[in-house]
Amino acid sequence: MPASPAAPGPRPADRGEDERSPGRYGEAVFEPDSPGEAERVDYGALTYDPISRARLLALGVSPGWRCLDAGAGTGGIARWLAHDIGVAEVVAVDRDIRFLIDAADDTLRPLAADITDPSFDPGRFDLVHARFLLMHLPDHEEVLSRLAALVAPGGRLLVSDAIDLTTEPSPESPYRAAMLAMWQALRETIGTDITWVPGYPWRLRVIGLAEVGAEVYVPPLTRGRPITSFWLETWARLREAMLGTGLVDTGTLDEAARSLSSGSFAGLSPGMISAWGRRV
Numbered sequence: 001m002p003a004s005p006a007a008p009g010p011r012p013a014d015r016g017e018d019e020r021s022p023g024r025y026g027e028a029v030f031e032p033d034s035p036g037e038a039e040r041v042d043y044g045a046l047t048y049d050p051i052s053r054a055r056l057l058a059l060g061v062s063p064g065w066r067c068l069d070a071g072a073g074t075g076g077i078a079r080w081l082a083h084d085i086g087v088a089e090v091v092a093v094d095r096d097i098r099f100l101i102d103a104a105d106d107t108l109r110p111l112a113a114d115i116t117d118p119s120f121d122p123g124r125f126d127l128v129h130a131r132f133l134l135m136h137l138p139d140h141e142e143v144l145s146r147l148a149a150l151v152a153p154g155g156r157l158l159v160s161d162a163i164d165l166t167t168e169p170s171p172e173s174p175y176r177a178a179m180l181a182m183w184q185a186l187r188e189t190i191g192t193d194i195t196w197v198p199g200y201p202w203r204l205r206v207i208g209l210a211e212v213g214a215e216v217y218v219p220p221l222t223r224g225r226p227i228t229s230f231w232l233e234t235w236a237r238l239r240e241a242m243l244g245t246g247l248v249d250t251g252t253l254d255e256a257a258r259s260l261s262s263g264s265f266a267g268l269s270p271g272m273i274s275a276w277g278r279r280v
């Protein structure tokens with residue numbers, strides 16, 4: 001009698017792991033020393049900074065606040081907090097702070113650290129801000145709770161990530177195919193997951209924040225806009241991984257890039273959800 005197969009253990013996905021063991025942001029893809037990476041991040045910042053700034057003002061950010069910007073990138077929000085608002089302090093944390101060093105002064109303090117490190121504890125802040133960070137972290141739920149714990153009583157947490165309300169319903173096209181391949185490629189290379197982000201308001205309530213609110217901004221996508229350059233640059237960096245999904249071929253990717261660069265393209269980009277709450 002053949003030996004009976006061992007009882008199957010839980011599938012990796014059931015254990016909360018990805019079946020493909022993804023790499024990390026900045027290592028497997030979006031390496032900070034790759035040419036043009038700062039510009040790519042800035043294209044995203046140019047699109048979303050006005051939305052983030054307006055929200056931060058509505059949340060009452062003002063001189064005297066101590067602020068933490070997690071995954072600060074090229075530091076657009078940290079610089080604005082330090083130099084335009086005149087907050088008391090901005091700790092700008094990133095695993096790689098090369099784009100933040102030149103901004104360092106008495107108010108803006110770049111800090112090289114991994115936000116997923118359980119021992120990360122830089123103090124308590126009136127504002128904790130994280131934009132386009134948690135979606136790239138497989139342990140986002142745990143990190144969200146720890147970010148909330150860094151907010152001083154009465155302080156604010158503001159988190160923003162990508163939300164894609166427009167690709168699925170858009171007409172069949174090389175653009176649509178490329179965008180769907182991009183999300184899958186991101187998931188397979190670094191574990192990026194945006195499926196959970198619409199639950200932000202509920203998650204902030206569950207971790208005990210009060211005065212929870214949320215909003216979504218969906219930028220128009222036409223030639224010459226920073227968001228259009230952002231997607232073109234992102235696709236270029238992910239090209240091999242996008243081809244590896246099997247959802248697109250080189251002809252489709254080339255046509256998608258051509259159409260997005262053309263004056264006749266008009267659409268709506270994937271957008272940004274922002275959610276906030278106050279620590280009681």
Ligand SMILES: C[S@@+](CC[C@H](N)C(=O)[O-])C[C@H]1O[C@@H](n2cnc3c(N)ncnc32)[C@H](O)[C@@H]1O
Nearest residue numbers: 025045071072073094095113114115116131132
């Ligand atoms: C998509 S960029 C967003 C940058 C900036 N927040 C913005 O919105 O323009 C993500 C940033 O998070 C940083 N990052 C990724 N994983 C991190 C981690 N585990 N700890 C700290 N920073 C991390 C990356 O180095 C990168 O600068």
